[in-house]
Amino acid sequence: ETGVTQTPRHLVMGMTNKKSLKCEQHLGHNAMYWYKQSAKKPLELMFVYSLEERVENNSVPSRFSPECPNSSHLFLHLHTLQPEDSALYLCASSPLGLAGLYEQYFGPGTRLTVT
Amino acid sequence: KQEVTQIPAALSVPEGENLVLNCSFTDSAIYNLQWFRQDPGKGLTSLLLIQSSQREQTSGRLNASLDKSSGRSTLYIAASQPGDSATYLCAVPQERDAGNMLTFGGGTRLMVKP
Numbered sequence: 001e002t003g004v005t006q007t008p009r010h011l012v013m014g015m016t017n018k019k020s021l022k023c024e025q026h027l028g029h030n031a032m033y034w035y036k037q038s039a040k041k042p043l044e045l046m047f048v049y050s051l052e053e054r055v056e057n058n059s060v061p062s063r064f065s066p067e068c069p070n071s072s073h074l075f076l077h078l079h080t081l082q083p084e085d086s087a088l089y090l091c092a093s094s095p096l097g098l099a100g101l102y103e104q105y106f107g108p109g110t111r112l113t114v115t
Numbered sequence: 116k117q118e119v120t121q122i123p124a125a126l127s128v129p130e131g132e133n134l135v136l137n138c139s140f141t142d143s144a145i146y147n148l149q150w151f152r153q154d155p156g157k158g159l160t161s162l163l164l165i166q167s168s169q170r171e172q173t174s175g176r177l178n179a180s181l182d183k184s185s186g187r188s189t190l191y192i193a194a195s196q197p198g199d200s201a202t203y204l205c206a207v208p209q210e211r212d213a214g215n216m217l218t219f220g221g222g223t224r225l226m227v228k229p
Contacts, residue, residue, distance in 0.1 A: 004158075006158075031215065033216075033217075041221075042119070042219045042220060042221045042222070043204065043206075043217075043219035044219075045216050045217060045218075048216055055216075056216055088156070090158055090159065092159075094215055102215065103149060103161045103164050104149070104161070104215065104217065105161065106151075106158040106159040106160070106161075107158050108157055108158040109156075109157065109158045111156065
């Protein structure tokens with residue numbers, strides 16, 4: 001596979017469940033990102049990992065827990081979510097280097113519904 | 116805090132028209148500006164990236180301009196086609212930040228009618 005892949009593509013979970021979203025990039029990049037896209041709100045940056053170290057968490061609730069075990073994989077662990085967390089969760093990656101030179105490449109997203 | 120606004124929020128045009136999408140940002144201290152396309156329920160596809168030192172970028176029927184000092188960018192689509200129907204997003208990173216953290220506008224939803 002090429003590019004940025006995300007699994008699962010769709011997920012329905014109850015508020016007491018624990019689940020994980022997975023992102024994998026095959027582009028040789030060393031920065032990875034989680035974004036949340038809710039209905040009627042702009043895309044919001046949640047987490048940034050640079051060389052597997054978290055750079056930014058943007059005041060995200062602790063019920064979202066990211067993990068970046070290596071430069072190719074990124075996870076978002078979910079527990080005790082709320083219905084308002086239902087959204088499209090997008091993963092992206094980019095090369096590192098002089099900031100601003102490189103594009104971010106996005107995966108297809110995971111459509112999450114919390115019931 | 117950077118804020119990005121896109122106007123119009125939605126646009127419907129007949130096939131063949133030339134059109135302009137607008138993006139404005141409040142903090143001009145940016146490294147670059149990116150335009151993306153998003154099809155319904157899908158991820159984002161990067162269309163054009165304009166560096167802060169550039170005035171415009173072209174790719175096929177797309178032309179993006181950047182006026183950093185006034186905090187504005189436009190995406191020009193020539194000879195629109197039904198396949199251009201999608202949501203178009205602009206995004207800027209903050210100059211002071213590491214990791215190319217993007218702030219997105221709300222998008223323009225474009226419908227091109229055959």
